[in-house]
Amino acid sequence: MKKILLACGSGIATSTAVHMKVEQMLNDRGFAGQFEITQCKVSEAPAKSPNFDFLIATTMAPAGLECPYVNGIPYLTGVGVSDADEEIIRLMQA
Numbered sequence: 001m002k003k004i005l006l007a008c009g010s011g012i013a014t015s016t017a018v019h020m021k022v023e024q025m026l027n028d029r030g031f032a033g034q035f036e037i038t039q040c041k042v043s044e045a046p047a048k049s050p051n052f053d054f055l056i057a058t059t060m061a062p063a064g065l066e067c068p069y070v071n072g073i074p075y076l077t078g079v080g081v082s083d084a085d086e087e088i089i090r091l092m093q094a
Contacts, residue, residue, distance in 0.1 A: 002035040002092055005052040006072070007059065011041035014058045018075040022056060025085055031092055054091045056084075 006022070008015035019037055026035055040048060045055055046064035054068040055061075058076060061069040070087050074080035 002031075002054075003052045004035055004037045005045060005048055005055045005067070006037050006039045007042040007045045007055060007057040007062075008039075008072075009042060009059060011039055011044070014076060015039045015072075018056060018058060018072045021075045022072075022088065026088070026092065029085075029089060035092065053094075054088075056088070 004022070006015045006019050008018070016039065019039060023037060026032070038048075038052070042057055042059045042062055045057065045062050046066070049055060049066040052067050054070060055065060056070045056072040058072045068091055070084060070091070072084070074084040
C-alpha cells in the first residue's frame, strides 16, 4: 500500500481537485486499492513526509522534505500531465 501525501497552500481547494485527478489516473492504470491519499497544507508536508512514499504538491517542494516530490501543478494547468502521471507511476512501482 503506497501512502501518498498531497499538499497545497491551504490543504483544501487545489489539493482536492488534484486528488480526484490522481486517484482516477491511478485507478485507470490498475492501481485501485494499492494507495491511500492524505491531503494537507504544504507547511505541514515536511513534518509528515517521513511517513509517506511521496508527495504531490501544487507548490514548489518545501524545504526539509524526506520523501520524493512530484509537481502537481500540471493537474491544474493541463500542461505536462503525462510527465506527472509517468513520475507517479514510477514511484508507485518502486
